[in-house]
Amino acid sequence: MKGEEGSPDRANDDIGEVRRLEMYRMQVLIRLFEERVQGLYLENLITGTTHLMIGQEAVSAGTSAAMRDGDLMFCTYRGHGHVLARGAPADKVLGEIMGRDNGLMRGKAGSMHLTSVEHGVMGSFAVIGSHLVLACGAAWRARYKGQDDVTVCVYGDGASNIGAFHEALNLAALWKLPVVFLCENNLYQEYSRIAEMSAVEHPSADRAGSYGLERIVIDGNDADVVFRAVSAAIETARSGGGPAIIEAMTYRQSGHSRADPAKYRPAGELDLWKERDPLKLYKARLRELGIEDDRIAEVEAQSRDAVNEATEACKLAPLSSPDLIMSNLWADGSCAWRN
Amino acid sequence: MKGEEGSPDRANDDIGEVRRLEMYRMQVLIRLFEERVQGLYLENLITGTTHLMIGQEAVSAGTSAAMRDGDLMFCTYRGHGHVLARGAPADKVLGEIMGRDNGLMRGKAGSMHLTSVEHGVMGSFAVIGSHLVLACGAAWRARYKGQDDVTVCVYGDGASNIGAFHEALNLAALWKLPVVFLCENNLYQEYSRIAEMSAVEHPSADRAGSYGLERIVIDGNDADVVFRAVSAAIETARSGGGPAIIEAMTYRQSGHSRADPAKYRPAGELDLWKERDPLKLYKARLRELGIEDDRIAEVEAQSRDAVNEATEACKLAPLSSPDLIMSNLWADGSCAWRN
Amino acid sequence: MAQLTYREAVARGIAQEMARDEDVVLLGEDVAKAGGVFKATDGILERFGPRRALDTPISEQAILGSAMGAAMTGLKPIAEIMFGDFVAVCYDFIANEFGKTRYMTDGQVKCPLVVRMANGGGVAFGAQHSQSVENWCMQFPGLKVVAPSSPADVVGLLAAAVRDPDPVIFLEHKGLYGTRGEVPDGEIVDTLGTAKILRPGTDCTLIAVGMMVPRSLAAAEQLKADFGIDAEVIDLRSLMPLDTRTLLASVGRTHRVFTVEENPRVLGWGAEIVSIIADEAFFDLDGPPVRITAPHVPISTPPHLEALVIPSVERIVEAVRQSLAA
């Protein structure tokens, strides 16, 4: 693991204090947001399925910090945190999850499909594998048009075993596309341990060689590590050096989806990972670097306020409109299929 | 390349004279058979498409020589030679290609789908990728039932880039299935050079590591080399050691399919590979090993006679019966879908 | 007689067949240790062990392909595709392989397998987890397609599917997993290709599958109570083979027919039924055959929108009433 670069040095290193506080704020925001989503589900205010990323916040925060405006992201159904990290307002994200009119897609599609083109989030995809090849296409367009944006495609360990993974990686490498494949290895594909489902230990990184790419495994619970690894990959991609595949080791502290009690965890595993909780680690890092407690408390409060405000706004927002079902199938806004 | 084991030593080595003559007979049979198929196409006696394997005979001969009765094979549309090598009679194979009643499937399905369960050929598959996962299933059955047959799955270099390849290899390795994946790398996926379509030089072997398997590239124009490599892989698989992936380098001297003039070949490439023609090389090997010319001529004659006799038989055989179209859709022989 | 949920009936059917025949095996994502994401295979691993119940990687092509390879060579696999919509990532086996192999090899190669999938909507999973994939499967010669609506039918049709020598797509309705029904004790084996008249009637025929069956039954009660319309309700149960005899006989008695489909309008299974009836029972019909379907749009996620897309009891009642009044 390329873990060492993440060890604290000084606040004014390549990352810098401002960015660190921002990455911490984002991790706290995502954590509180996800806890709120679970709470609203229990209150029956969220009805569709949700896939939380509690425990994986550092990947979101570090990745988006490494991206520029204009860079594109493709997410999975486990995408709340990435969409927030890219800058989509918490109320619009929560509204979408709650099926409210104020949602990103006016509440039409819900948690699994969060999309905010405005913030470079081209979609959250729920049929495993599809978005890996979509990301190739977005990157191909950038090169074709001489645009210098880079596409980041986030996916799970389990997705590394589906056919589209192979096709995407081969094409990306062959065409030297400006795309970064970022595997969030949270040890589980739904309820099964990825270790029991893959022929190799690291289902993504151990396959980098199949496409002539470098093998990169990183500590996904350390936002600094993620930031540095993704930054480097994006830099290479942006300058024409082709794609990268990064496997970030992390852990989903929540269940797979909202109703999963996660009984399949071996005893002690969750506790172990909670000790390596990304927020806890990062807060300690900030302190170690000499950042004052009140500045830390300030960004925590900002995040708390944002989630609370979003919740209030969404509770007041009307349910998504019935008009939605008959609109925006075609470019003309209609859904007519005959004359 | 693991080429050295193929270099001549003496007739009575691990391969032996009898097997060598048999492998030579088979290579000649396949060559003459394929030339005949092309001739019958030009005579308008073969109407459907065909995919010849002229130049690739050593892979067929060496592979089937390494297989036991009861071992299973899954082929592609480029399968004539493998089906012959596994022992299917030339007249039945040719009859199928000619759409005659004496064909393996009574002339219903033709060249691309040759199947002879009796000879362990479970089918020839024409949608790329599908048979790689089918082979996993056949091998899974063997292990499940405690049967000690091994499944060999032959496919092309181009097929190494399709999603099903990845899924098949991961499952086979994960479940340690008794299956051998044998890639015939003939340098082309249809009209495109595989080198321009893959992110790595050896589209199959360079990916072995993705599944925890050994990287094996062999000279596919030397039947002895093929025989030894496939034998070793089968032995391992049979004794519970799991799957293997072998990439056999060879060259298709014919066009991709019957009407392809293969203008995409770089100048001189074909000549170079004709110098390494598997029949020529193997005949020289036999001579070097001291096998007498008349014994060599005898097996050549056997092959010539077999192809001639098959041709005559097929020309006399009736066209496949119109009954075929309404039969054997279901196990009861019917095609009824309503009452 | 036991009261079982639909999901328990799935597990009971699988267990019945695995106990009977050692060649029956179960594979799919999370079907073993977790007992299925819909808990429809709960207890199978415990009872039959990891040799016969296998969790797989997320590799749907490998799931269906290895099921088929095993079926070709002597096993009778029951493969699960978690949500029917995902069959799109392994559709080659549906469209090009399962149903064609026996035919193309002139009977040399068999393919006795069952693919179970969670089908349909009604549980707020949105446009890519709620589709009615019977419409993606029934058009391929050589493939049988079954879609039970009650726990008893689940057990009996699943057993029939497993024992069938040909490939069968077995569609479990997500919206019905939690529903209960009486299931007779002992071994149950039903017959594929048979529709069931669940409610005899004289004024019109409603033909439905899956979750549209209970809704059609409720609609029929309401039609009777509120409008004196006596609707016959047929649970198709099997889309392939098709029990056209039962359908045509019913239309011969009622002279009006409605298909009740939860899929988007175009090329749902109702089109096939209507085209058969319009052709073969044309002079029996007193009025147009009508398809009650979802509008031709994807399914939206939130329950209040989903409910507007999938035909409700009210919409069925209204469509029948209006059409009979016209």
Next chain:
Amino acid sequence: MAQLTYREAVARGIAQEMARDEDVVLLGEDVAKAGGVFKATDGILERFGPRRALDTPISEQAILGSAMGAAMTGLKPIAEIMFGDFVAVCYDFIANEFGKTRYMTDGQVKCPLVVRMANGGGVAFGAQHSQSVENWCMQFPGLKVVAPSSPADVVGLLAAAVRDPDPVIFLEHKGLYGTRGEVPDGEIVDTLGTAKILRPGTDCTLIAVGMMVPRSLAAAEQLKADFGIDAEVIDLRSLMPLDTRTLLASVGRTHRVFTVEENPRVLGWGAEIVSIIADEAFFDLDGPPVRITAPHVPISTPPHLEALVIPSVERIVEAVRQSLAA
């Protein structure tokens, strides 16, 4: 006016649009250097260069997926799936992605792309290379499906497909690639969703697409000559959107309708057409609407068997004559 083959018309249509719009790109297996395995993209690489015409690995999911990713972000890709049957290995994009993206994102994400495929039978390629995949595509809301039968329509409809802001499946019939027809000079742009009456008639309506169009026309001539039956022949051209107005108007004049499909019987597009006509034009019909299709079996390979499966001119004549006589 030039005489072009159908395959040349494909290349002309592509070239017309690539010349017009720099965002139009072509990708697929062997589409560039080789000019396509059916030679339908001949000359494109030479004219537009390797930046705009790309050969791909055998990775159909990557072909359709990268086409869609590019379409979402600003290009207008024309992707080729060599034989329509192979769309089964990348069907996720057909069933779950292309048509749903704009809808699910409430209009945020566009998907303007064209997928060309060689469709249908008649050239002895057998059960896995001869299928009529319009039936696998037309059921998905959000996806347009076009299937021209003449060189002029190929150019005009391909241009319309490329310019359309939504995803279009463009089905070229393998059995027609070698046929010739007049194609006007200059830019040609047709309109999606419009059927064409190719032969007006008064006694019945034959509705066909692709290779069944010339066969229906020939059948109509024979019906007239031999039996005095005057058949109207409609080339549907577009299966989605559907020009129901033209169809219903024709049935209103002829009072009898036949769909002519080369696909296996069950759930072919004719079922949808018949279900619409039976519902909406029921009282216009003087007799049952009839679907002329292949029997419900896969397509066998040798030409003499294939010819027995796909409807011939004789079978169309016979079916119409018998039905009108009944």
